[in-house]
Amino acid sequence: MKTVKVSVVTPDGPVYDSDVEMVSAKAASGELGILPGHIPMVAPLEISAVRLKKGSGTDFIAVSGGLLEVRPDQVTILAQSAEVADEIDVDRAVKAKERAEQRLNDNKKENIDNVRAELALRRAINRINVANKK
Amino acid sequence: MASLRDIKSRITATQKMGKITKAMQMVSASKMSRAEQNAKKFVPYMENIQEVTASIALGSADASHPMLTSRPVKKTGYVVITSDRGLAGSYNSNMLRTVFNTVKQRHKSNDEFAIIAIGRVGRDFFKKNGMNVVLDIVGVPDQPAFSEIKDIASKTVGMFADETFDEIYIYYSHYVNPITQTVTEKKLLPLTDISSSNKLTSYEFEPSAEEILEVLLPQYAESLIYGSLLDSKASEHGARMTAMSAATDNANDIISSLSISYNRARQAAITQEITEIVGGAAALE
Numbered sequence: 001m002k003t004v005k006v007s008v009v010t011p012d013g014p015v016y017d018s019d020v021e022m023v024s025a026k027a028a029s030g031e032l033g034i035l036p037g038h039i040p041m042v043a044p045l046e047i048s049a050v051r052l053k054k055g056s057g058t059d060f061i062a063v064s065g066g067l068l069e070v071r072p073d074q075v076t077i078l079a080q081s082a083e084v085a086d087e088i089d090v091d092r093a094v095k096a097k098e099r100a101e102q103r104l105n106d107n108k109k110e111n112i113d114n115v116r117a118e119l120a121l122r123r124a125i126n127r128i129n130v131a132n133k134k
Numbered sequence: 135m136a137s138l139r140d141i142k143s144r145i146t147a148t149q150k151m152g153k154i155t156k157a158m159q160m161v162s163a164s165k166m167s168r169a170e171q172n173a174k175k176f177v178p179y180m181e182n183i184q185e186v187t188a189s190i191a192l193g194s195a196d197a198s199h200p201m202l203t204s205r206p207v208k209k210t211g212y213v214v215i216t217s218d219r220g221l222a223g224s225y226n227s228n229m230l231r232t233v234f235n236t237v238k239q240r241h242k243s244n245d246e247f248a249i250i251a252i253g254r255v256g257r258d259f260f261k262k263n264g265m266n267v268v269l270d271i272v273g274v275p276d277q278p279a280f281s282e283i284k285d286i287a288s289k290t291v292g293m294f295a296d297e298t299f300d301e302i303y304i305y306y307s308h309y310v311n312p313i314t315q316t317v318t319e320k321k322l323l324p325l326t327d328i329s330s331s332n333k334l335t336s337y338e339f340e341p342s343a344e345e346i347l348e349v350l351l352p353q354y355a356e357s358l359i360y361g362s363l364l365d366s367k368a369s370e371h372g373a374r375m376t377a378m379s380a381a382t383d384n385a386n387d388i389i390s391s392l393s394i395s396y397n398r399a400r401q402a403a404i405t406q407e408i409t410e411i412v413g414g415a416a417a418l419e
Contacts (some may be wrong), residue, residue: 009182011280011360013175028349029341043340044349065348069186071335078183080280080353105349 004036006052008061008077015082016061022053023075025068034070041070047122049130050077060085062130064123081123088131097124138403141396145331145389154386158221159378165276166312166371173309173364180361186204187354188328189335189342199347200295201355204324210247211268211288211299211357212237213322214255215306215366224254225307225315225317225370225376232317233305234263248299250290252283252363268293276367280360287356294323295352307369313376320362323355375414 003019017037023034026048045066052059066079100121136144191202214233218228233249241247244265251257251270260267271286293299301323308318339346 007178009179010205011176011179015177027340028345032340040335041338041340042190042346042350044346049209065349066353067183067186067346069182076182076186078179078186078353080356091158131299 001055002036004034004038004075005073006075006077008050008063008079008082010079010082012081016052016059016068016084018052018054018059020052020054020059024051024053025063025077027068032068034068037072038070040072041068043068043070045077045079047119047126049126049133060090060130060133062127064126083127083130083131085133088127090128090131093124093131094128096120097128100124122129136395136399138396138399141392141399143245145392145396148385148388148392151384155378155381155385160377162371162375162378166368166375168277169364169368169371170309173361173368176357176361176364180357182314182352183350183357184328187325187350189337190339190346190350191325191328199344199351202326202347204326205300207300208246209299210241210248211290211293211302212247212253213250213302213304213362214256214260215304215363216253216259217370217374218254218274220255221377222271222370222374223380225373225377226253226259228315229305229307229317230256230259232319236319237265250286250302252286254354268298269369274363274367276371278360278363278367283360283363284356288352290359291323291352291355294355298324304359304362306366307373309365309368309372312372315373320358325351325355354374358415 001021003021004023006016006018006020006023007014008016021036023032025032025034025116026046027043028046029043032043045063045068047064048062050061050063052061060084061077061082061084063079063082066077069078070077100117104119104121191199191294212233214229216229220226237247248266248268249256249260251260251267252274254272257267257270257272269286269289274283290302294302301321304320304322306318307315307322309315
């Protein structure tokens, strides 16, 4: 089976580097599946799980937004933060979720804090979901 | 001549100081190597994002974005990275002098620019000099994670987007080696000097180049700030290590010259005592 090299890099260092058979990710415009030999493409990602299908199984990575860059032989995900499922700190994510919910309940009115709290909530939920999938 | 006890207490005091500076030197040395590693870990991300940004911004003619175009400058922002603590030799003073002279040269009044200070020393300096510090962050850890400075980075980028500033420069210390750090100025926004060493790839955009730039450019500008911070942190620890090793050397010099005076004084005291005894004995005979 043909494979494509995938690397996930964040400002805090590379998170993932491996050859996989298929990458599926959720872009802003919808779900994307990338197979080896794809034409060069760039797409912004949602706060979501990236699934990397390998012969032996599937790896899950939680990404907090970022970009997907595709070349025929290489897929790069540039995210401000990303974790492999095994490395997610579930306790921290659960706490972050509670904190964000609390903040959303406290101030009902539309403001910048609300937007940020909502993003934090989505990141936390995403992490928890990904951690449960492994 | 100083008394024996005075010299002795100065020697002990200097020895204690020497121990402290020696310890600080070793702490900084280990922090520096960590900071260097952090800066290295960041390189792949920066290279990738730079390449993609260059490919999109230069590669497709229809891609335009406010962050890529210069506009008439009414107000300039300066992001200045200093340390929180002193005892780092000329690390902070070089930086502050450069920035201070530059803004004095470029601007006639304090209304034409504002400072975004990362680090306590810089913040206090600019406030004391009556300059406008719009944003500041202190207590950045020695090994900063991206999440810790994301807030100030995105606020800074936001200030360009909402036209508070029409251009933003960043001043940071570039780490050359432990002894040399150079104060570097970089134009953060607008991103007019994007270049790529590699051959540009022409991409398909999903959904469109504009929407990708919308996500990519703030992320790129924020990473520039983060990269500068990592570079500065390595410089800071390098500067502190060098300063502390110089201080330790000086302490050792002082100790050895004080020891000589101490021994001389002791010898003089003994000689004097013998002379007195001999004199006393002679008087009895």
